[in-house]
Each structure stands twice: as structure tokens, then as C-alpha cells.
Amino acid sequence: xxxxxxxxxxxxxxxxxxxxxxxxxGGKGRLYWKDVDESSLEPAWFGDRGxxxxxxxxxxxxxxDYITISSTGNATDFGDxxxxxxxxxxxxxxTRGVWFGGYSTGxxxxxxxxxxxxxGNATDFGNxxxxxxxxxxVGDGTRGVAMGGLG
Amino acid sequence: xxxxxxxxxxxISTTGDATDFGDxxxxxxxxxxxNSDVRGLMAGGxxxxxxxDYITIATTGNSTDFGDxxxxxxxxxxxxxxxRGVFGGGWIAPSANNTMDYVTIASTGNATDFGDxxxxxxxxxxxxNNSRGxxxxxxxxxxxxxxxxxIDTTGNSTDFGDxxxxxxxxxxLSGDS
Numbered sequence: 523x524x525x526x527x528x529x530x531x532x533x534x535x536x537x538x539x540x541x542x543x544x545x546x547x548g549g550k551g552r553l554y555w556k557d558v559d560e561s562s563l564e565p566a567w568f569g570d571r572g573x574x575x576x577x578x579x580x581x582x583x584x585x586x587d588y589i590t591i592s593s594t595g596n597a598t599d600f601g602d603x604x605x606x607x608x609x610x611x612x613x614x615x616x617t618r619g620v621w622f623g624g625y626s627t628g629x630x631x632x633x634x635x636x637x638x639x640x641x642g643n644a645t646d647f648g649n650x651x652x653x654x655x656x657x658x659x660v661g662d663g664t665r666g667v668a669m670g671g672l673g
Numbered sequence: 674x675x676x677x678x679x680x681x682x683x684x685i686s687t688t689g690d691a692t693d694f695g696d697x698x699x700x701x702x703x704x705x706x707x708n709s710d711v712r713g714l715m716a717g718g719x720x721x722x723x724x725x726d727y728i729t730i731a732t733t734g735n736s737t738d739f740g741d742x743x744x745x746x747x748x749x750x751x752x753x754x755x756x757r758g759v760f761g762g763g764w765i766a767p768s769a770n771n772t773m774d775y776v777t778i779a780s781t782g783n784a785t786d787f788g789d790x791x792x793x794x795x796x797x798x799x800x801x802n803n804s805r806g807x808x809x810x811x812x813x814x815x816x817x818x819x820x821x822x823x824i825d826t827t828g829n830s831t832d833f834g835d836x837x838x839x840x841x842x843x844x845x846l847s848g849d850s
Contacts, residue, residue, distance in 0.1 A: 660713030
């Protein structure tokens with residue numbers, strides 16, 4: 523199970539009779555143990571930064587935008603995909619965001635990634651087994667899986 | 674170019690080429706994907722499909738029927754809080770659609786009405802944290818609209834803000850800032 527303790531908790535331990543404890547950073551940088559339970563744990567890929575990559579407008583677009591999901595407001599530039607692409611889909615493990623396929627004038631089998639916490643351009647990851655666009659992409663924080671699409 | 678039933682996967686923390694996982698139960702494109710930390714769901718797609726099927730992500734194998742969307746549609750955008758998956762918008766020729774419906778990912782069964790998007794999205798993109806689902810962008814006139822919902826309730830979407838560039842059919846994901 524790909525779970526992590528929320529970002530204010532930096533370590534964890536199990537304690538008999540409780541859901542466990544997390545090591546939390548307190549005021550003045552002191553560490554202390556805090557009781558946690560399952561409801562305070564969140565899947566690793568559930569960060570608060572949302573990324574939107576590529577798409578089409580007057581042509582194929584390579585823009586990557588980001589938002590802070592918990593705060594309303596306009597998107598901000600994050601970086602660029604390797605090439606302009608539409609009809610791609612992505613998932614992450616919290617740290618790394620990966621996009622699969624997409625319609626483009628170049629490689630439709632490209633998989634590319636970014637580090638979600640760091641602004642910058644995408645880097646080549648590898649290739650799909652079948653070049654395609656418009657897949658449905660899912661993930662469990664360890665694997666990213668591309669399902670179907672147009673070859 | 675044909676629609677494909679291919680399912681392939683990568684290990685996100687590494688790099689390299691994808692590996693065969695299995696086949697989808699129905700060959701289609703332009704479906705929406707959402708997941709728990711166990712299951713991945715694929716919903717809707719061309720042509721106006723109402724099919725929802727699922728895989729167990731940590732294994733390999735073919736997808737299995739989960740249930741049906743409340744209304745079949747192409748270009749479904751999907752988000753989740755790992756418990757509930759929400760499917761928004763889509764294309765029912767000749768019109769865009771503002772439907773949102775949802776399922777409990779750990780069970781199987783048909784989708785239930787969630788509420789309405791603020792307007793009919795044809796080719797939106799979605800992402801989410803563990804509370805909010807986001808739907809962004811659209812066509813035919815490229816739109817910069819971003820809307821949000823609270824996933825564990827039901828209701829209509831609310832304005833969030835604007836994209837830097839109006840466009841449609843992006844790839845959405847979320848991670849740590």
C-alpha cells in the first residue's frame with residue numbers, strides 16, 4: 523500500500539493499541555511524536571499541486587501549467603513538454619509526474635516525466651509498447667498504467 | 674489508425690520502456706481514468722461508451738467489467754480521492770455534456786449522479802488532491818476555464834481560476850509541491 527504520513531510528519535512508528543505515531547516538526551524545529559490514524563494518512567500521489575500538460579489550441583501545445591489544488595486562483599507556468607502534444611494522460615507517485623503517449627507530429631509512444639515539486643521541462647522516460655494517444659492513465663503510486671487509446 | 678485494447682505499465686520511480694499488462698475488456702479510446710491505491714478504473718470513451726472496467730494495478734491481467742456510467746459519453750475526464758471516482762463531462766454527438774457521475778472504486782456497480790459542471794465540457798482534463806477534483810480546459814473554442822468540486826460530497830462545480838493558455842485535451846496529474 524502506497525501511503526505516506528502527511529507532509530508535516532517526517533517519520534513514523536507503530537504503537538501498540540493505537541494507529542501509530544508520526545514524527546512531527548513542531549515550533550522551533552523540534553520533533554515530537556504525534557498520534558495518527560489511517561484517516562490522517564494519504565496516498566503518496568495525492569499532492570496538492572495539479573499539473574496540466576500539453577493540449578491543443580491553435581496548434582499542438584507544449585505548455586505545462588500548475589495550480590495549488592487547495593487554493594483557488596489562476597494557473598502558473600511550470601515548464602514545457604518535450605514536444606507539443608494533445609490527448610495525453612498522466613499519473614504520479616507524488617514526487618514524479620509521468621505522461622503517457624499523446625498526439626503529436628513526433629513520437630506518439632513517448633513517455634515523459636517531471637519532478638512535480640520543481641519547475642522545469644519534461645524529460646524522456648521511455649516508450650509505450652504501442653504508440654497511441656487518448657489512453658486512460660491510472661496509478662497506485664508505484665506503477666503508472668496506460669489503458670486503451672488510439673494507435 | 675485503430676483503437677487499441679492495449680494496457681501497459683511503467684514503474685514510476687525508474688525510467689525505461691513500458692511493459693505489457695493485459696487487454697481492456699472493450700477496445701476504445703478517450704476514456705477517463707481514476708484509481709484507488711489498489712484499483713484502476715477506465716470509464717466511457719469513443720463511441721459514446723458507458724462502460725466502466727477496472728484492473729488491479731499491482732498485478733497484470735485483463736480489465737474486468739465494473740458497471741456503467743449514468744450516460745455514455747466520449748472524452749470523459751476523471752478524478753478521485755482514492756475512495757470515490759468522479760467522471761465529468763464528455764461528448765454525446767452532437768453536443769458537449771455537463772454530467773458528473775461517481776462510483777465507489779473499491780466496489781463494483783453503476784455510477785450515480787454527482788451534479789453538474791458549470792457548463793458542458795467536451796474535452797476537459799482532470800486532476801485532484803484528496804479533497805478537491807479539478808476540471809480544466811475545453812473546446813471547440815479553446816477555453817482557459819478551471820472548475821472544481823469537493824469529491825466526497827455531491828453538487829455542482831465552482832469556478833477555480835484560469836489556465837495560462839486556453840486549450841483542450843491536456844494531460845492532468847497531481848503530486849507534492
